[in-house]
Amino acid sequence: MKILITGANGYIGSRLVELCLDKGFDVIAVDICSNYIDRRARFINFDIFSDSDLFISNGSISADVLIHLAWRNGFVHNDFSHIQDLPKHIHFLKNAIDSGIKYISVMGSMHEVGYYEGKINEDTPCNPMSFYGISKNALRQAMQIIKDESNVYFHWLRAYYIIGNDLRSNSIFGKLYRNSLNGINDFPMNSGKNKYDFVTLDELCEQIIAASIQNEVNGTINVCSGVPIALGTKVEEYIMKNHLDVQLKYGAFPDRPYDSPCIYGDVKKIKKIMDNSRIVTANK
Secondary structure, X not given: OEEEEEOOOOHHHHHHHHHHHHOOOEEEEEEOOOOOOOOOOEEEEOOOOOOOOHHHHOOOOOOOEEEEXXXXXOOOOOOOHHHHHHHHHHHHHHHHHHOOOOEEEEEEEHHHOEOOOEEEOOOOOOEOOOHHHHHHHHHHHHHHHHHHOOOOEEEEEEEOEEXXXXXXXXXXXXXXHHHHHOOOOXXXXXXXXXXXXXXXXXXXXXXXXXXXXXXXXXXXXXXXXXXXXXXXXXXXXXXXXXXXXXXXXXXXXXXXXXXXXXXXXXXXXXXXXXXXXXXXXXXX
C-alpha cells in the first residue's frame, strides 16, 4: 500500500512518515523542505498552497492513501491565513480524489467544536470561535459534500492535545522543554484548571495510520486518549518526569474564552479501529 503524506516535514508528519516506513508502507512525503523527513521515503518538494496541481505536475504520482496534515500557522488561531488557505485545501483534496486516490484522511481539530463542555463525538454541534477552528470546520463540511459525490473512503481525524518530540513542538510542553534547556526557570501560564484530552505523538500516529488504511469506520474519528486531565496536572507531571528546573506562574495569562473547562474525545470509533488493527496484525 502506498501512502502520500502532506506536511511530511512537520512535527506530526515527520514521525508519521517514519512509522509508516517502519510498518512496510511505501511513502510519498510532500512538503516544501525535507530536513526532518526519513530518507527512505520518496520526497516531493511541492507547495500545496500554490496554484499547481500536484497530481498533474508530478505525473508519476499514484497512491492508495492520502493523509493530509499540511496546515499553516496552526498554533496562531486567529491568523487570517487560515481563511485565505481554505479554498486551497479544498482544491488540493479535490485534485487528489480526481487523481484516483480512494482513501482520504484529513487532520481535524477540537477547535472546530468551539466552546463545549464534556465528551465530543461526531454528532457534537460545532460553533468554532477562531479563524483556525472556523477553517477546519468549513473544510470538514466541504469534504463531506465532496466525498458524497465521489467513490472514496473519507476519514476526518479530529486531534486534541499532543505530547512528544518536544524540541520541535509548539505546544506548551515544547515551550517548557526549550525554556528549561535555555535556563529560563519561570514559566507563565493560565490557571491550569481546564481539563483536556492528551495523547502522545506516537500513540496519535499509530491511530492515524490505523484509521487511514481501513474502510469500515469512516467520517469523523477522534484520535485521542478519551481521558480528560487538568492542564496544570499534566504540566507538573511533565516537569517531574523530565526533571526540569521550572517554576510555574499560574494565572499570568487569562484562560481563552473558547477553551472549555473540560473537553475530551469519545473513543468508541478509534477503539474499534485499533482493536481491528491488532486482530489483523495478529493473524498475519
